[in-house]
Amino acid sequence: MHEDIAQILFEKAGHLGASFAEVRFEDTTREFISYVNGRITSLGNQKTKGASIRVIYEGGLGFASTYDLSRDGLLKALEEAVKIARSLSGSGKKLATVEPYKKSFKIENVKNHPSQAELTEKIGLVKRIYSYLSERKVSSSIARYGSYYGVIEVYTSDGLHVSAERLVTGISATAVIRENGKVGDSTETYGASLGLEAFTGENSPENIAEKAYENARLALKASRPPAGLQTVITRPELTGVFAHESFGHLTEGDGIFAGSSPLVGRLGEKLASEQVTIVDSGYDERGGYVFLADDEGVPTRRTVLVEKGILKGYLHSRESAALTGMEPTGNGRAQSFEHDVIVRMRNTFFEAGNWKEEEIIADTKNGLLLDKPAGGQVEEDGTFTFNARIGFIIENGEIKEPVRDVVLAGNILEMLRYIDAVGKNVEISTSPFGGCGKWGQWVHVGDGGPTLRVSRLLVGGEK
Incomplete structure (x- = not known):
């Protein structure tokens, strides 16, 4: 823990x-391992260790980062941050107030943490994927293992003293078949904020490979689907x-503060x-990425964005909360210590409805x-x-022939009005x-939801 040096920095600031x-x-x-057609094509272990310092000086916000964690190195970074903040003074920057507290956030029930597991065990996971696919004589296969883990510590001059664990592991199988x-x-991936014990049972390498193969x-x-406005059911x-x-x-x-989002000023409106x-x-x-405190030290909480069709909330860092007169929601995130905090999602999902799939x-x-x-793009609106x-294709309530490479187009605010079964x-x-x-x-996130039906959505396919 770095509490002592943090106090020295605050006094100097x-x-x-x-x-x-x-x-x-x-x-x-x-950590990452790629196993392509029976050969390891990449294997790495990248460590990131350093610190960032953020200060406010007369409304100017300054940010600096350093790999040098010595007292002198941190003081030098502090002086650089203050220098930047002074040059930006009068910008009106501020952060929302949070209650002072000290807490260490740990991810529970991890039985085989990737930091403790042997490399041979990790390589074994991708070899098992390859073995399953090679037995089925696929034309090409890619198996991957990846993990990200460690600790973020945040100290602030207004009383936050937070340590938060980060962890996500995953495996992925890609199968390519050529015939006639x-x-x-197809690619199938499974990830969780767990250790290597996650890759058993339903989520074993063999089962992940089987889903990709099938x-x-x-x-x-x-074949390509028929084009036009159609009823579309999306799986999770x-x-x-x-x-x-x-x-x-x-x-x-x-985006709310900047006025670039179409949701500005619409809290309480039925969307x-x-x-x-x-x-x-x-x-x-139910799953996703475990993110118990954000990169500002604010504990994360469940934030309802839409409730039964009504817009209920926005996502905020301390800065965006202050600028909009709202409370931070634990959505201040940074890719690493080399990056300043911006507003980001965590696990974003549709909640359950009353229907069975x-x-x-x-x-x-x-x-x-x-x-x-399989990819796509979204505009600011x-x-x-x-x-x-x-x-x-579904005909008369029955699943018929398969389709592939389906293009869906529309606007989310229109689409949400046509969801009639969840x-x-x-x-x-x-x-x-x-x-x-x-x-x-780039940051790790989770997303998902249930199967849902949209009664009207534009589909691109064959005429």
Whole structure:
């Protein structure tokens, strides 16, 4: 712990005229293994250790970071932060008030932490994926293992003293099948804020590989869907993309303050059907990324964004909360100590409804059942274009032939009004492979939800 040096920095910051100072220490590790067609193509262990200092001087905010954790190194970074803040004085920067407290946030029930597991065990996971796929004579396969773990410490001159553990591990299987001039491919990933014990049972390497293989075989015989306005049912992974990419970004407090979000000034307004509740949370027992305190030391909490169709809240860091006159929600995040905090999501998902998935399908006369997101893009106003990798045509409440490479287009605020059935089956997923990007920073997130039905959505496919 770095409490003693933090107090020295705060005293120095006061002498230099700063009204607020914060120091954030990071000691994290990122591991990755890629196993392509039976060969290790990359294997790494990257450690990140350093500190950042943030100060406010007469309304100017200064930020500096350093790998040098000596007393002199930290004092030099502090002086640099104050110098920057002075040059920006009069900018009106401020942070929302938080109650002083001291706490260490730990992730519970981790039985085989990646920091303790042997490298041979981690390589064994990707070899098991490859073994399963090679036995089925796929044309090509990729197996991956990844983990991110460590500790963030945050100390502030207004009384925060927080240590928060970070952890996410995951495995991924990609299968490619070529037959009769056609290609079918699929990727299946499972991640959790757990140790290597996560990769057993339903989430064993073999089961992950099997799902990738079966979806690749489906893709072989799938065709493009009919185009036009259709009823669309999204399964949990695809539902999560709408929660995070299309809607969640619109609720981030910096966009609210800047006026760039279409949700500005609409708290209390009905935006969606009564079936819709959307939440952003640092923790949920159903899965996702465990994020118990943010990178400002603020404890994360369940934040309801939409409740039964009504816009209820936004996501805030200390800065955006102060600028909008609201409370911080624990959404201040940074990619690493080298980056300043900005407003980011954690786990963003649609909440459960009252339908079983099979009931939604049986109740749908004609439409599409879609799964497996495959990229897309979103504009600041919520206009989106997403791709679903695989799905099925539904006729008279029955699942028929498979479809692939389905394009969905629309605006999330319009789409939310057409959601008329929401399932009970909430799934929230996360992954150490990539994450959410914003302003050049990447952070780990979770997203998900239940199966849900949209009665009217534009589908791109065959005429």
